[in-house]
Every structure is written in C-alpha cells, then in structure tokens.
Amino acid sequence: DTAVSQTPKYLVTQMGNDKSIKCEQNLGHDTMYWYKQDSKKFLKIMFSYNNKELIINETVPNRFSPKSPDKAHLNLHINSLELGDSAVYFCASSQSFGSGNTIYFGEGSWLTVV
Amino acid sequence: DQQVKQNSPSLSVQEGRISILNCDYTNSMFDYFLWYKKYPAEGPTFLISISSIKDKNEDGRFTVFLNKSAKHLSLHIVPSQPGDSAVYFCAARVETSGSRLTFGEGTQLTVNP
Numbered sequence: 001d002t003a004v005s006q007t008p009k010y011l012v013t014q015m016g017n018d019k020s021i022k023c024e025q026n027l028g029h030d031t032m033y034w035y036k037q038d039s040k041k042f043l044k045i046m047f048s049y050n051n052k053e054l055i056i057n058e059t060v061p062n063r064f065s066p067k068s069p070d071k072a073h074l075n076l077h078i079n080s081l082e083l084g085d086s087a088v089y090f091c092a093s094s095q096s097f098g099s100g101n102t103i104y105f106g107e108g109s110w111l112t113v114v
Numbered sequence: 115d116q117q118v119k120q121n122s123p124s125l126s127v128q129e130g131r132i133s134i135l136n137c138d139y140t141n142s143m144f145d146y147f148l149w150y151k152k153y154p155a156e157g158p159t160f161l162i163s164i165s166s167i168k169d170k171n172e173d174g175r176f177t178v179f180l181n182k183s184a185k186h187l188s189l190h191i192v193p194s195q196p197g198d199s200a201v202y203f204c205a206a207r208v209e210t211s212g213s214r215l216t217f218g219e220g221t222q223l224t225v226n227p
Contacts, residue, residue: 004157042116043158043203043217056214090157103215105150105157 003027004106006091012112013081021076021109023091031055032074033092033103034066043090049074050096081113117141118206120218128226133191135221137204140185144206148215149178149189152201161202162189194225 006023013019025032033056034046048056049068063079078085091106119138127133135149145166150158164171164178164187171178177190191198204218 041201041219043205043215045214048214092157102148102160102163105159107155107157 004091004093004104006089006106006109008109009107010110010112012114015081015083015113017081018077018079019081019111020078021089021091021111023074023076023106025072025091025093025104025106027093027095027104029093029095029104030071031094031096032068032071033094034074034076035090035092035105037088037090037108039087046089047074047076078111083113086111086113116219117144118204118216118218120202120204120221122221123219124222124224126224126226127194129196130193133189133194133198133223133225135189135191135202135204135223137187137189137218138185139187139206141206141208141216142185143208144216145209146207147178147180147187148205148207149176150203150205150217151198152203152220158203191223194223196225196227199223199225 004025031050033048035043037043046060047066052068065077068074088108090108092103094103117140148163149161151161152158162173162176162178164180169180180187201220201222203220205215207215
C-alpha cells in the first residue's frame with residue numbers, strides 16, 4: 001500500500017516532446033513537492049504545494065508546470081523536453097509546514113531525454 | 115553554493131562495526147537536520163532527525179550528533195548490518211522556510227558481511 005506513488009517509473013522520450021509525471025499520496029498530507037535528482041546526485045526542490053496552492057517555486061524553467069487538482073495529487077508537466085531534463089524526479093508529501101514534519105518520498109521517475 | 119556537504123562519497127565497514135557518516139553545513143540559519151536513507155530504485159526514506167536545540171538524538175542503532183559551533187553533524191550506526199547498505203543523505207532546513215529541505219550529495223554506505 002504505497003504512501004506516495006508516482007507514474008511512470010521510467011520514461012524515455014525524444015527532445016522537444018511534452019510529458020507528464022503523475023503523483024498521488026494517500027497519507028492525508030496537505031503539502032506536496034517535486035524534487036529533482038540530477039546527474040551529480042543532488043536532490044533539489046523544484047516546487048511545493050500546500051492545499052493546492054503553489055508556495056515554493058525554485059527558479060525552475062517555465063517549461064515545467066506543476067498542477068495540483070486536489071491535496072492528494074501533484075502532477076508535473078514538462079514541455080519541449082531538453083537533454084538536460086534527464087534526471088530522476090521525486091514526488092514527496094508532508095503534513096503542513098513547520099519543523100518536525102517528516103517528508104515522505106515516492107519511488108522516483110527516471111526520465112531520459114534522447 | 116552547496117550549503118550542505120557530505121564530503122565522503124562512499125564508506126565501507128564490516129558488519130558489527132560502527133558506521134560514521136558525516137555532514138557539514140554552511141548556513142547558520144538551519145535549525146533542523148534530517149538523515150534519509152535511499153536504496154537503489156527507491157525514494158529516500160526518513161531515518162532520524164535532530165533539532166538545533168539538541169546535540170544528540172538516538173533511535174535504536176542510529177544516533178545523530180550535532181555540533182553547531184562546527185556546523186557539523188554525524189550519523190552513527192552501531193552495530194552496522196548488511197541491510198544498512200544504502201545511500202545516506204543529510205538534509206537541513208530553516209523553520210521559517212517551511213519544509214524546504216536542502217540535501218547533501220549523499221554517502222554510499224556498504225556494510226560487508
């Protein structure tokens with residue numbers, strides 16, 4: 001019974017295509033995130049939504065557009081994919097803001113742009 | 115500017131011995147620190163955390179130590195088990211920034227039987 005699930009797990013696509021990664025959490029959390037793990041293995045936050053409202057947007061190109069239809073879902077749409085977008089994208093969730101609130105991660109979506 | 119650094123990309127220890135993973139940070143505003151563990155093809159999972167008002171937090175075989183003056187924290191695993199073999203990420207956050215975590219680059223721990 002996966003707490004944070006994201007699909008697809010693996011995605012290979014050509015440059016210029018548009019793709020989406022979906023994320024759902026069944027933990028009842030009100031905050032969801034997208035993190036990117038690049039080739040250097042750093043995990044960096046991209047976006048955060050609290051109660052469907054965007055609260056963190058870390059200088060991510062406009063080609064990346066998160067959409068949160070409800071508190072349990074946060075999808076990531078990427079337009080005009082570039083080679084540099086190849087990375088592992090992790091969805092995550094937590095309950096509200098503030099210290100001490102554990103962030104739970106999904107298993108990751110491996111995106112390869114060719 | 116990497117605010118959280120894990121200078122050892124890998125660490126190898128024998129089963130039963132102590133594993134010590136280190137993490138340094140530069141942002142003095144960080145007031146909460148976490149360790150995450152990651153197996154291949156899985157997402158990071160929360161392991162243990164510590165608030166800046168403490169210098170030690172223990173949970174079973176895992177203990178995290180915080181030295182604020184040195185801006186250094188460490189994770190001790192004792193005794194180490196083969197199942198502990200994974201990548202360990204150090205993370206930090208500033209309470210006023212909410213749940214935004216800044217991660218280190220991770221340390222691959224290998225525990226040999």
